[in-house]
Amino acid sequence: MDSSQLLSITTFTYLASAFLYLFVFVFRVPKLGIVATLSAVFGFLMETAGLGLRWVESYQMGIGHAPLSNMYESVIFYAWVIVGFYLAIEFIYKNRTIGAFAMPFGAFAMAWASFSTQVTKQINPLVPALQSNWLLAHVITCFIGYAAFAVACGLGIMYLLKNTKKDAGEGTLLGSLPPLRVIDDITHKTILFGFLWLSAGIITGAIWANSAWGTYWSWDPKETWSLITWFIYAFALHARFTRGWGGTRIAWITVVGFLSVVFTYYGVNFLLSGLHSYGSN
Amino acid sequence: MEKKQSTVWDTIWDFFASVKLALFVLFALAITSIIGTIVPQKEQAVVYIQKYGPAMARIFELLDIPDMYNSWWFVALLSLFSLNLTICSLERLPNVWRFITADNLRTEPERLAKMALRRRFTSALSPTEAAAEVEAVMGAAGWKAQRAEAEGGIVLFSGKGAWTRLGVYIVHISMLVIFVGAIIGSVWGYKAFVMLPERSYTDQVYAQGTNQAIKLPFQLVCERFDLTYYPNGAPKEYRSQLKVFDNGQEVLAKSIVVNDPLQYRGITMYQASYQGYEEFLVTLADKNSGESETLRLRPGQKQQWNKAGLTVGIVKVAGTQSLSSYQLRLWIDDEQGEPSVFWLDSTQTASVARPAATYQVSSKQYFATGLQVVKDPGVWTVYIGCTLMLLGLLVAFFLSHRRLWVYIDSDNGTTRVLLAGVANKNKAGFENNFEALAESLQENSKLQLGKE
Numbered sequence A: 001m002d003s004s005q006l007l008s009i010t011t012f013t014y015l016a017s018a019f020l021y022l023f024v025f026v027f028r029v030p031k032l033g034i035v036a037t038l039s040a041v042f043g044f045l046m047e048t049a050g051l052g053l054r055w056v057e058s059y060q061m062g063i064g065h066a067p068l069s070n071m072y073e074s075v076i077f078y079a080w081v082i083v084g085f086y087l088a089i090e091f092i093y094k095n096r097t098i099g100a101f102a103m104p105f106g107a108f109a110m111a112w113a114s115f116s117t118q119v120t121k122q123i124n125p126l127v128p129a130l131q132s133n134w135l136l137a138h139v140i141t142c143f144i145g146y147a148a149f150a151v152a153c154g155l156g157i158m159y160l161l162k163n164t165k166k167d168a169g170e171g172t173l174l175g176s177l178p179p180l181r182v183i184d185d186i187t188h189k190t191i192l193f194g195f196l197w198l199s200a201g202i203i204t205g206a207i208w209a210n211s212a213w214g215t216y217w218s219w220d221p222k223e224t225w226s227l228i229t230w231f232i233y234a235f236a237l238h239a240r241f242t243r244g245w246g247g248t249r250i251a252w253i254t255v256v257g258f259l260s261v262v263f264t265y266y267g268v269n270f271l272l273s274g275l276h277s278y279g280s281n
Numbered sequence B: 001m002e003k004k005q006s007t008v009w010d011t012i013w014d015f016f017a018s019v020k021l022a023l024f025v026l027f028a029l030a031i032t033s034i035i036g037t038i039v040p041q042k043e044q045a046v047v048y049i050q051k052y053g054p055a056m057a058r059i060f061e062l063l064d065i066p067d068m069y070n071s072w073w074f075v076a077l078l079s080l081f082s083l084n085l086t087i088c089s090l091e092r093l094p095n096v097w098r099f100i101t102a103d104n105l106r107t108e109p110e111r112l113a114k115m116a117l118r119r120r121f122t123s124a125l126s127p128t129e130a131a132a133e134v135e136a137v138m139g140a141a142g143w144k145a146q147r148a149e150a151e152g153g154i155v156l157f158s159g160k161g162a163w164t165r166l167g168v169y170i171v172h173i174s175m176l177v178i179f180v181g182a183i184i185g186s187v188w189g190y191k192a193f194v195m196l197p198e199r200s201y202t203d204q205v206y207a208q209g210t211n212q213a214i215k216l217p218f219q220l221v222c223e224r225f226d227l228t229y230y231p232n233g234a235p236k237e238y239r240s241q242l243k244v245f246d247n248g249q250e251v252l253a254k255s256i257v258v259n260d261p262l263q264y265r266g267i268t269m270y271q272a273s274y275q276g277y278e279e280f281l282v283t284l285a286d287k288n289s290g291e292s293e294t295l296r297l298r299p300g301q302k303q304q305w306n307k308a309g310l311t312v313g314i315v316k317v318a319g320t321q322s323l324s325s326y327q328l329r330l331w332i333d334d335e336q337g338e339p340s341v342f343w344l345d346s347t348q349t350a351s352v353a354r355p356a357a358t359y360q361v362s363s364k365q366y367f368a369t370g371l372q373v374v375k376d377p378g379v380w381t382v383y384i385g386c387t388l389m390l391l392g393l394l395v396a397f398f399l400s401h402r403r404l405w406v407y408i409d410s411d412n413g414t415t416r417v418l419l420a421g422v423a424n425k426n427k428a429g430f431e432n433n434f435e436a437l438a439e440s441l442q443e444n445s446k447l448q449l450g451k452e
């Protein structure tokens, strides 16, 4: 068994799990919920093993480094964090409907990394600029933040959906979602969590840039977009704390913020150019 | 100051203290920052004319778009951001400080009776005895209480984390600290570059952008540069062996790689690039005497090692285009018999026997190392700001100010106990603490609490 097999299993398990969560939600068959959860947990364990094995394999190839060095590795790590983060939420809030909105993000990230022709899956040696522990810290912190924002976006969509019919009764589709107040609260906590990690991600990235090039900030497109994302969520936090924004408006900001996250990663690598273009193949 | 007398000055102050302005500035920064990620930055004027046409290029020039992050309007936006942050914080800090230092023992019982978290009991003990017991129970639960007599009753108060109300301000100040660091760096620092060939020295570097010469307060020597590759041909390491001479004395030697620079007297040398020449360094070592010499040779050129009476030349070079691997056809003559002529591989050390001595011969390509030379006295200020920001965010998001009161009085001979509490954040977590405390009060056998 090698890491690519484990990661393929992960991809299919995540897709199946996302499908199950959606199925359970749409057709209101809570009995199947446990199957969705178990498949998510199974996929998560498979991916954990796959990432670990890929790490080991890189050492066997004599170019050992943590599996966080290129587009493929960072996107599957992203999927790993999203699913881990979601499972934690499911465990804390004991609610599976969120899975229908969060799990698809993890499954999509994993599937895109696996099937897209834009990414190579090879384990490559680290070029000199990438040989830094600050870079590792940077990738990990950023992706934890981005994963939280993906989940927040799922929650935001959930809020907007439920908000279309506030008085949906117990037995209806939207009625099975948590109360608006609860969704809003979880969204807010998720944004706080993500904002903290994104801040840490931008800072560790700046420290890395300074140790490699002697400039902690050079306004290259990737840096700038991560800052734009940061401004968007800072805006959301302030609007909430000081102007009492909540509900629909914050839900929309989670969607906009997540689009900015996607652009920071996908858009900058494939549509713009800059220092970070190492990830583009 | 009273509202009625509001002057122009107050209006201006209120404008800069408003959170609406903060929201506007955050929004404006997010939107305008996009421009510089789409329009290429710091290109020559012709590039913009070619790409966007003369009319658009003219507009770009007016608005400083080609260097927008240093443009007057973007800097103005950042200044507005800082001013907003400063004034907003100045406006609010005094209130927060009053809150933190407030004497909570003087909170009126009527307010306690209206708090969201509250519990009423009766006790068989006298108020004084009950207060002592409650105080003990609170202390055991980690809520060390202060005590005061008030309006015919006894107040116990215990608060935790009042200082956490400062978290938000730490975050805001941290941003100002980062800006100060950035300004220090741009006023008193520089970024420069130098191409330093192996076995040479310099005390001059060239400013980025202007190419102006900057004199270093020391001399920098590059002893050697090495480039290594992975088996698949990707570069593995760029390594420069550097030495620093200060006043003619060698003070520092370090071999630097990308991500591990050399620092001396506040100036940092980063491995940034390199240049390979079609020249070679050929090293000869006399096996017996241990003496050695390195000669810099171009193909087709001869040089002498006088002390050993040797003449060395490169007849021919074979190898890859980039010279990542090569072979030299070397020619060595000591005027004692036929010269030695042989192939030497880039990775190889050859042993050459001559009548007078045996020499170990090795070679490497001749390089210049490209060093980014940076003086940035503001970096540590920026890093302190970053640390403060993370600490501040942790405090602001996850720590809360929790306050607990117990008010005990007597009503027609019955002792009444009111437990009340409030937290500014993480209310659910605090509620659990509150419930736990209420339960341990109730379970206390001496207090003999009953529900009112």
Ligand code: HEM
Residues within 6 Å of the ligand: A231, A234, A237, A238, A241, A242, B017, B018, B019, B021, B022, B025, B026, B081, B084, B085, B088, B089, B168, B171, B172, B175, B393, B396, B397
């Ligand atoms: C991107 C920059 C900014 C960041 C990251 C930031 C961060 C924060 C954070 C984390 C909070 C904490 C909310 C809480 O948990 O209680 C907060 C609150 C606040 N911020 Fe900012 N801030 C920024 C810019 C500004 C600016 C420019 C102003 C200027 C007016 C400002 C004014 C405030 C105010 C008034 C509060 C509410 C304090 C309170 O009600 O206790 N912020 N900010």
